[in-house]
Amino acid sequence: MPEFRCAAVVLAAGASTRLGQPKQLIRFEGESLLHRTARLAIDAGCAPVFVVLGFEAEKMRPDVADLAVEVVVNNAWQEGMGASLRSGMEAVSRTDPQPEAVMVLVCDQPRLSLDHLGVLLTRHRTPSRTGRDAGNVAITASVYGRRAGVPAVFSSKLFPKLLASRGDRGARDLIRDHAVEIQAIPWPAGELDLDLPEDLTTIER
Numbered sequence: 001m002p003e004f005r006c007a008a009v010v011l012a013a014g015a016s017t018r019l020g021q022p023k024q025l026i027r028f029e030g031e032s033l034l035h036r037t038a039r040l041a042i043d044a045g046c047a048p049v050f051v052v053l054g055f056e057a058e059k060m061r062p063d064v065a066d067l068a069v070e071v072v073v074n075n076a077w078q079e080g081m082g083a084s085l086r087s088g089m090e091a092v093s094r095t096d097p098q099p100e101a102v103m104v105l106v107c108d109q110p111r112l113s114l115d116h117l118g119v120l121l122t123r124h125r126t127p128s129r130t131g132r133d134a135g136n137v138a139i140t141a142s143v144y145g146r147r148a149g150v151p152a153v154f155s156s157k158l159f160p161k162l163l164a165s166r167g168d169r170g171a172r173d174l175i176r177d178h179a180v181e182i183q184a185i186p187w188p189a190g191e192l193d194l195d196l197p198e199d200l201t202t203i204e205r
Contacts, residue, residue, distance in 0.1 A: 008046035009085065010069075013055060089163045109193050158178070
């Protein structure tokens with residue numbers, strides 16, 4: 001079976017205003033969430049891996065200096081998640097040869113695991129045929145809190161739409177718009193993300 005090439009885009013450009021501190025640099029199990037997310041993408045076999053920074057980018061950059069990633073600086077990070085996704089996909093579009101898929105991740109999911117990323121990639125490459133034609137699967141998405149979201153793997157046919165992301169329209173909107181082409185992977189652990197100060201006490205426990 002030919003090698004399956006999947007790039008990764010780690011969205012980490014926001015200012016974490018509701019949290020009150022940069023979530024990218026919060027330490028969890030001995031490393032920052034930014035480093036951890038990028039490392040897991042690499043360990044899962046994604047290549048190349050692009051880390052999109054924005055707010056205090058030069059402060060964040062050293063945190064992934066030891067990893068085989070390419071840092072992309074989104075100077076329009078205040079525009080919203082869509083701008084960061086667009087910046088990451090612009091980098092993906094310059095990759096040669098072009099990958100067959102891209103995994104989109106965020107760095108505020110402390111329960112992210114290598115096992116889950118491995119399931120997403122395996123299932124995207126060999127979709128379950130139960131209840132649908134495998135050829136119709138364009139997105140393999142994590143499902144938590146009764147919604148499909150990231151991390152998610154997008155087939156290359158959706159690259160133009162990912163590149164067209166604007167404002168605060170991120171990957172979740174594209175997932176919603178292509179609901180009939182989604183392969184859903186349950187991930188209850190995804191319900192924990194870091195948005196508010198009280199969320200920090202959960203991971204500290």
